[in-house]
Structures are given as structure tokens and as C-alpha cells.
Amino acid sequence: MSIFVAFHKEWLELIRSYRLLVVAVVLVFFGLTSPFLTKFTPELLAALPTEGMTIEMPPPTIEMSIGQYVKNMAQFGVILGVLLTMGSISQEKDKGTAAMMLVKPLSRGAFMGAKFLALATMFAISLVLAGIACYYYTMLLFEAMDILRWLVLNTLIFFYTLVPVALTLLCSTLTKSQAAAGGIALGLLVIPGSIGSILGYGKYLPGELNTWGTRLMQGDTTTSWIAFGITIGLIVIPLLTAWLIFNRQEL
Amino acid sequence: MIAVRTEQLRKVFGQFTALDGLTLSVEEGTIFGFLGPNGAGKTTTIRILTGLAHATSGKAWVFDKDVTTNRNEIARTIGFLPEEPAFYAWMTPREFLDYVGRVFGLPATERSARANELLVLAGLEESAKRRIGGFSRGMRQRLALAQALVNRPKVLFLDEPASALDPEGRKEVLDFIEQLRGQCTVFMSTHILADVERVCDTVGIINRGRLVTEASRDALLAQYAIPAFDVEVDQKTKAELIPWSETLQHETWVKTVSIEGLVAKVIVNDVETAKRELLASITRAGLIPTRYEVVRPSLEDVFLHLVGQEEGQA
Numbered sequence: 001m002s003i004f005v006a007f008h009k010e011w012l013e014l015i016r017s018y019r020l021l022v023v024a025v026v027l028v029f030f031g032l033t034s035p036f037l038t039k040f041t042p043e044l045l046a047a048l049p050t051e052g053m054t055i056e057m058p059p060p061t062i063e064m065s066i067g068q069y070v071k072n073m074a075q076f077g078v079i080l081g082v083l084l085t086m087g088s089i090s091q092e093k094d095k096g097t098a099a100m101m102l103v104k105p106l107s108r109g110a111f112m113g114a115k116f117l118a119l120a121t122m123f124a125i126s127l128v129l130a131g132i133a134c135y136y137y138t139m140l141l142f143e144a145m146d147i148l149r150w151l152v153l154n155t156l157i158f159f160y161t162l163v164p165v166a167l168t169l170l171c172s173t174l175t176k177s178q179a180a181a182g183g184i185a186l187g188l189l190v191i192p193g194s195i196g197s198i199l200g201y202g203k204y205l206p207g208e209l210n211t212w213g214t215r216l217m218q219g220d221t222t223t224s225w226i227a228f229g230i231t232i233g234l235i236v237i238p239l240l241t242a243w244l245i246f247n248r249q250e251l
Numbered sequence: 252m253i254a255v256r257t258e259q260l261r262k263v264f265g266q267f268t269a270l271d272g273l274t275l276s277v278e279e280g281t282i283f284g285f286l287g288p289n290g291a292g293k294t295t296t297i298r299i300l301t302g303l304a305h306a307t308s309g310k311a312w313v314f315d316k317d318v319t320t321n322r323n324e325i326a327r328t329i330g331f332l333p334e335e336p337a338f339y340a341w342m343t344p345r346e347f348l349d350y351v352g353r354v355f356g357l358p359a360t361e362r363s364a365r366a367n368e369l370l371v372l373a374g375l376e377e378s379a380k381r382r383i384g385g386f387s388r389g390m391r392q393r394l395a396l397a398q399a400l401v402n403r404p405k406v407l408f409l410d411e412p413a414s415a416l417d418p419e420g421r422k423e424v425l426d427f428i429e430q431l432r433g434q435c436t437v438f439m440s441t442h443i444l445a446d447v448e449r450v451c452d453t454v455g456i457i458n459r460g461r462l463v464t465e466a467s468r469d470a471l472l473a474q475y476a477i478p479a480f481d482v483e484v485d486q487k488t489k490a491e492l493i494p495w496s497e498t499l500q501h502e503t504w505v506k507t508v509s510i511e512g513l514v515a516k517v518i519v520n521d522v523e524t525a526k527r528e529l530l531a532s533i534t535r536a537g538l539i540p541t542r543y544e545v546v547r548p549s550l551e552d553v554f555l556h557l558v559g560q561e562e563g564q565a
Contacts, residue, residue: 005353009339016341096337100398103301104354105326250304 002106006114014122023080024126030072031130035138038065062142066153066217069134070210073157077123078189081164084122086182088115089172089246099251108246116169116239123161127154145217153213159228160209162235164189170238173246206231252314254279254406254436255300260309262295262460269295271460272309277438277453279314279405282428284451284468285440286554292460293440294334297410300438301331313406327355330404330435334411336395340384344375344394347383348401355402369397372430374423389420396427407431409439413446425450448550456557463557468550475553478506480517480529483542489513495536504528516546 014020042057058064089112092098102108131154138145168185175181196202203211208227215222255277262270270292277283287293298304300311302322311318313325338347345366352362370376373393378386383394392412399407412428413421428450431437441447447454448468455465464471484492496508496515504524509516519525526545533540 002354005350008353009350013339013341096333096335097339099303099333100331100337100395101351101354103303103326103329103331104351104402105323105356106354107323250298 003110003113003117006106006110007117010114010118011121014118019084020122020125023084023122024129026076026080027073027126027130028133030076031069031132031134032137034069034072034134035065035141038068039141060142062138062145063214063218065134065138065142066145067214070153070157070214073127073130074160074207074210077157077161078164081119081123081161082168082182082185082189085115085119085165085168086172086185087178088119088169089242090176090178090181091172093249093251094176094178102251109243112169112173112239112243112246116165119165119169120162123165124158127158127161149216153217156209156213156228159231159235160206163206163231166235166238166242170242170245173242173249203227204230206234252279253277253312254281255283255311255313255438256315257296257300257311258309260296260299260311261307262292262299262304263307269460270299270306270309273457273460273462275455275462275465277436277455279436280433281453282432282437282451283439284447284454285438285457286444286447286454286550287440287442287457288558289442291442291457293442293457294410295460296457297331297408297438297440301329301408302326327402328405330399330402330407332395332399332407332409332412334414336391338383338391338394340382342383343380344370344373344383344386344397345379347394348398351398351401357401365401369400372400373397373427389416389423392416392420392424393427396424400431404435406436406438409437411441412439414441414443421446444549444551444554454550456554458558471553472550475556477546477552478519478522478525479546480519480525481542481544481546482515482517482529482533482538482540483513484515484533485539485541486513488538491536491538495532495538498536499532502528502532513541 038060042060045057089098092101098111102111131150135145135147135150164185167188168181171181171184171188172178174184193202193205193207196205196207202208203224204226206227208224209231212222212224212227253276256275258274260270260273261268273292273296285293285296295304299306300313300318302318302325305319313329316325318325342350348366348369349362352365357365367376370379373396375390375394375397378390383391386394392415396409396412399409409428413424416424425446428437428439432450439447439451452468453466454468454471456463466474492510492513492515496510499505499508499517504519504521506518506520508518517525517529519529522545530540530543533543
């Protein structure tokens with residue numbers, strides 16, 4: 001299967017270009033620091049000379065630590081997802097490597113699919129490492145969490161992260177400029193998300209997955225399957241669209 | 252057998268017609284020089300034949316397989332060198348050849364052997380472990396040729412393979428192509444006439460998206476040969492050159508005689524009579540010839556003649 005051949009190359013590229021390392025280090029760093037900062041921020045602030053000023057901080061809780069972790073993973077997931085995907089197809093088209101390889105028996109679907117799979121694997125591994133780091137420190141500083149629920153939370157964050165990857169991959173297919181691809185993708189991600197929050201349909205958007213996971217960690221088992229379905233749609237539809245467009249494109 | 256064929260191929264980009272009913276055929280086993288000025292439609296033709304672009308109308312075949320409906324099958328039988336080959340800079344040439352081998356589904360042992368063989372052929376065995384990012388243009392071009400040969404293609408498409416190289420790099424690449432004679436069909440586009448004259452046995456001339464002519468190189472040169480002779484004389488007999496030329500002008504088999512320094516260019520009406528009479532005439536006039544030769548037409552003459560004619564008609 002040519003997708004495995006292309007995946008092998010993509011994976012090697014993520015390692016050699018240090019992208020895998022960068023993503024893993026960034027996510028692990030924020031995985032580690034989330035419980036740490038939650039725990040020690042009140043103490044650090046209390047130690048500061050405040051001269052007449054009183055800073056009221058609620059006592060640190062495990063929920064605050066989880067909330068901080070989810071926020072960090074979601075933010076950096078989007079940023080890294082866009083940054084690392086924006087050049088994936090556009091750059092290869094612009095440089096000519098796509099033309100060089102796609103005259104060979106390598107299908108465009110495999111070429112594109114391998115890129116998505118490699119990026120998804122990179123985020124999965126990085127999130128596993130970040131999740132382990134955060135779990136360990138939370139256990140040390142607070143208490144042990146429910147492992148199964150922690151796993152579900154991280155799986156939901158993973159799916160949330162795949163949305164910017166899929167959308168940016170579509171944008172990267174549409175243009176030959178990686179800057180343009182990144183810009184369009186950010187626009188597509190930020191604008192509907194912001195409007196959704198204002199108009200109240202945010203509970204149907206991918207961001208709801210993070211809320212769902214956080215709720216679950218607090219013991220609330222209310223599900224958000226509509227948001228999950230929409231998230232899957234926002235991963236699959238851009239990928240299918242990108243594939244259809246890329247198949248028709250002249251290189 | 253016909254290796255490459257196009258019929259009434261048209262490609263339109265907005266208002267610009269890149270290919271305007273191109274019909275050509277290339278015999279198996281030949282090194283075909285696809286010659287034309289910049290913007291004539293050479294690259295567009297190759298892009299359509301390799302499946303990178305779609306024709307607006309018309310058809311194209313590689314070994315009787317329609318390029319639009321048999322893309323995957325054709326991809327297994329062709330090799331392609333783009334005008335500006337691009338690589339993954341982080342790979343070594345061995346890794347790149349191995350990757351191409353994987354794409355063609357070659358088993359590991361065959362991939363390794365083929366990579367070694369091609370690295371030697373491309374003269375890159377010493378640089379096999381260096382990153383491609385640090386390669387010179389000539390090295391990249393040779394690697395690009397090597398990658399196009401991984402699958403032992405039946406047809407090799409080369410788009411301007413030597414145009415951007417310095418004289419040494421050009422020689423290396425042309426020598427490389429020369430070595431392929433008899434191994435596969437080479438379809439080589441270029442605007443450099445000397446390259447075609449050196450390695451190609453068949454030539455197709457394209458201008459404004461249309462095929463101007465297609466023939467074997469020798470037939471083309473013979474067909475458009477200028478019936479002329481160059482006679483260079485010794486300095487000592489320079490004074491006799493002008494009177495001799497004036498006498499020669501009156502011969503029925505002579506068309507014109509022009510003199511430049513010690514060289515007289517004699518354009519004739521009848522080559523066979525000229526071959527018999529010219530030397531005798533030189534001797535009779537007391538000239539001491541230091542050079543006497545039938546002018547060999549260059550492909551440049553043919554090209555300029557044909558393209559000039561085409562421009563005149565447009």
C-alpha cells in the first residue's frame with residue numbers, strides 16, 4: 001500500500017526536522033507545568049511583597065489543574081496544528097517535490113492521507129506523553145485521578161486537535177503559499193468559534209469536547225455527542241474535500 | 252512500436268493556447284529531441300504525458316495506454332526528470348532512491364542494489380551519505396536522472412535536462428543520457444540545439460504549440476542541407492581568390508560565391524557537378540587550398556529556417 005510508503009517518509013521527516021520533538025516538548029512542558037503552576041501560584045503570589053495590596057486566591061484544587069491542562073493543550077494544539085500543517089501540501093507543490101513524486105505510482109490520496117496520519121500520530125504521541133506527565137505531577141501535588149476518565153479527556157483533546165490539522169491541510173491544498181494556507185486556516189478556526197461562543201451555539205462546536213472532558217473529570221457524565229459528531233465531520237469533510245481538489249489539480 | 256503518441260492535443264490556459272493540436276509519435280528505443288523555443292509548449296506536453304496536467308482536448312498515449320485513464324499503469328513504466336528537480340533536502344541520495352524504490356514496490360534487497368548501481372552511474376557514490384540540501388546543481392541534476400531510472404522505465408521524459416547547467420555539468424548529463432541509448436525510449440525537451448544534435452536520433456520541432464516537423468536527425472539535416480562548399484586558401488594565393496570567384500560565378504552549377512578573408516563560400520545548384528568541378532577549378536586558378544569541405548548544415552540552421560518560416564506564416 002503506497003500510503004504506508006508515504007507515511008514512512010512523512011514520519012521520518014517529522015523526526016529529522018525535529019517537529020516531533022518540538023511538539024512533544026511543548027505539550028509535555030505544559031502538561032508538567034499545569035498542575036505545578038496551579039499548586040504553587042498562590043504560594044508564589046503570597047511570597048511577593050505586595051505592600052498594602054491583598055491578593056485573594058482560591059485554594060488550588062485538582063479541578064483547576066485539569067482546567068489549566070485542557071486550556072493549554074487546546075491552545076497549543078491549535079497553534080501547532082496550524083503551523084505544522086500549513087506547508088505540508090502547499091510547500092511540496094511550490095517546490096516541485098509533489099510533481100516529482102506524483103508521476104510515480106503514488107496516489108494523491110496516499111500522498112495526502114500519509115501527511116494527515118503522520119501529523120495525527122505525532123499529536124497522539126505528544127498528547128500521551130503530556131498526559132502521563134500531567135497525571136504524574138497531579139498525583140504528586142494533589143491526588144491520583146481516574147485513569148479511564150483521564151484517557152477519555154485526552155482522547156477528546158486529540159480529536160479537537162485534529163480539526164485544525166484537517167482544515168489547514170485543506171487550505172494547504174488550495175494554495176501554493178504556506179502563509180496563505182495558515183492565514184485562511186486560522187480565519188476558518190477563529191471566526192466561527194468566536195461567533196459560536198457569542199451566539200450560543202458553541203456547545204455544538206469542537207471546543208465543547210474540551211468542556212465535556214473537563215466535566216467528566218469532575219464527575220459529571222453529561223455527554224456532548226452532537227459536538228463530537230460535528231468534530232468528526234469537521235475532520236472528515238475537509239480531508240475529503242482536500243482529496244477531491246488535490247486529485248483534480250495540475251502540478 | 253510507438254512509445255509515445257499524441258493526437259490533436261490542445262491545452263488552453265485562459266486566453267493562451269499552449270498546445271494547438273499537437274500530433275506526434277515517437278518510436279520505441281529512440282532518443283527523441285523535442286525542440287522548440289521557450290514557451291513553445293514542450294513542458295506542457297510532458298506534463299500531460301506524465302499525468303501532471305490535463306489536456307483541454309485531444310488524446311495522448313504511452314505504449315498505447317491513454318494517459319488520462321491509465322495513470323497508475325503508465326506511472327510504473329515511465330521515468331520523469333522535471334525542468335527544476337526538487338528533493339527533500341533532509342534526505343541523503345541513497346535515502347531518496349530508496350524512497351522512490353519503495354514507491355515502485357521494489358523489495359528491500361533490490362532497492363539497495365538498484366540504489367548502489369544508480370549512485371555509481373550518477374557519480375554520487377562518494378556523496379551517498381551527504382544531505383541532498385548541500386548538493387550542487389549538477390549533482391542534483393544527476394540525482395534527478397538517477398531517480399527517474401529506479402524502475403528501469405520504458406520511456407524516460409526529460410524536461411530541459413541540461414539547460415540550466417554549466418558546460419561541465421551539461422557534458423556529464425548528456426553523457427549520462429547517451430549511455431541510455433538502446434535501454435529505453437528517451438523523450439527529451441530542450442531549446443538547446445547542440446544538445447539535440449549531440450544525443451538525439453529523432454527530432455520533433457514545436458513552435459506555438461504545433462509540431463513544425465518530425466523526422467530523424469540525419470534526414471532532417473539532409474533535407475534542409477544548404478548545398479555549399481567552403482574553400483580556404485593559403486595567404487600566398489589570396490590575390491587569385493577574387494578573379495577565381497568572378498570566373499566561378501559564370502558556371503551554371505554555381506549559385507553564389509562570397510568571400511570572407513581567405514575563405515570562399517560557394518553555394519551551388521548542383522552538388523554532384525560541384526563535387527567534380529570545384530577542385531579542378533581551384534587547381535586551374537593556381538590557388539593553394541588549405542581547407543576544402545562540404546558545408547555540414549547544423550540543426551540550428553534547420554531550426555531557424557523552420558521556425559522562421561512558421562513565424563512568417565503566423
